[in-house]
Amino acid sequence: MILVTGATGTVGGQVLRGLGADHAVRVMARDPRKVGAPAGVEVVHGDYGDPDSLDRALAGVRGVFLVTARVGGDDDEVFLRAARRAGVRHVVKLSAAAVEDDRANDLITRWQRENERLLRDSGMEWTLLRPRSFMSNTLSWAGSIRSEGVVRTLYGASSNACVDPRDIAEVAVRALTEAGHAGRAYTLTGPRAVTAIEQTAQLSELLGRPLRYEEVEPDQARARWGERYPAAVVDALSRSAERQRDGAKVRVEPTVREVTGRPAGSFEDWARDHLAAFMPL
Template sequence: MILLTGATGTVGREVVRALPPGVEVRVMAREPARVEGAPATAETVPGDYGDPRSLRGALNGVRTAFLVTGGVAGDEDARFLEAARAAGVEHVVKLSAAAVTDPLADDLITRWQRGTEDLLRASGMGWTLLRPRAFMSNTLSWAPSVRAEGVVRSLYGSSANSCVDPRDIADVAVGVLTDPGRHRGRAYTLTGPQAVTAVEQTAQLGELLGRPLRFEELEPERARSLWSGRHPAPVVEALLRSALRQRDGAKSGVEQTVLELTGRPARSFRDWAETRLPAFTPL
């Protein structure tokens, strides 16, 4: 039995869709009604990292689990791993982040991810770490201004990021979950096929939409103000520090891991954008 967490999130929903038929799977979600695309044979159960009873129920009979957490500096990983170990889970595949491998990355989010990786490695269970670069889908945050104004606003528009399609992360995750022994004790950095800048992404979106888009550089203080409406102050500062690392070239490296593990090249930003054009199209 495979347990999937994070099934309504960016990567988790793609993992659910990518599951091959015949795999015995259970999907845990705070709101099970929001789970979409699960196989007819999948079991969907309510579960919350803060509710030990729900974790015990979700983990009963599970051998392999996909772990996605988002509570920065919280104890979600510790709670889940404790329950998983008690339930006899043999292998945990964790969604982490590429920044953990950068010795110059010392922001709050990266320190938290490193700590959660350490918890898993020390758990006594088998483990695999998936470390993606930024999700291509992060550019969906541009959709409102693209639809209304034909404008993309972002920090450091000429800095490159080897961002990755969430579908590629999901395909790798499914391969690991269905053959965990082959990947035991491995950590995989996942990127797209090339590094792209926000200016280049803006141009590609404009070409696909058939309308000119303008890029406007955000000043750091403006970015801080915008992000403060969505994130706590410590997370905002971590995001700003992360953006500085990108400006300095820390996120431009390209890995061939998707090709090596799936047998096909990673999807490009244009590939991703072609499937999401309605989000950027004026109503």
């Protein structure tokens, strides 16, 4: 039995689809009603704050795809403790590429590093997935593209080797279902680093309509983030953007090809497949 967490999220949902009907799969979710699981997939309630629910979700599970999102919290520690009790053999953990950057010492990166350490020290087999930024993050531009034909973001000329979430999910599925991935840490990127200005131009061409890029000032970006996140997370996002501006996110890795046997998907390919999200309503 394979347990998938984060199935309502960007990568977890793709992992669920990638596992298909060939494997016994269970999904853990705080609200099972929100999970669009394929036929034959068991969906159970589970909450990192409820150890009893974790024990029930993990019963009979041998492998786990683990996603946590409460920055600074102890969800990983609580879950891994329950996984050991249940006899889980292998955990595939969604982490982040920033953990490898010595210049990254913000709250989010420190939290991910600690989560990785907890898993490595757990006594279970582990695989770490360290993606660069998701190509799907550009969906946050959809509203302004539809209504104004404008993309607004910070440091638009800085490059990021962003990755297609579908590629992350395929690597996760292989790690969960094939031998040879235990004890490996996979940094996952797209085939080349791109800027927001370049992404705007590619979306414009695909949509067949002019789009304009407008640079957002750092103070404006922080104010917008502050409407959604606590101050420590805003600071982490700001530092991450500064590292991208300084070239920390341009390195391209061959990992997707090495694990899956095919090239990593390009932003243009991802955008073409998700173009409807950017079209006027």
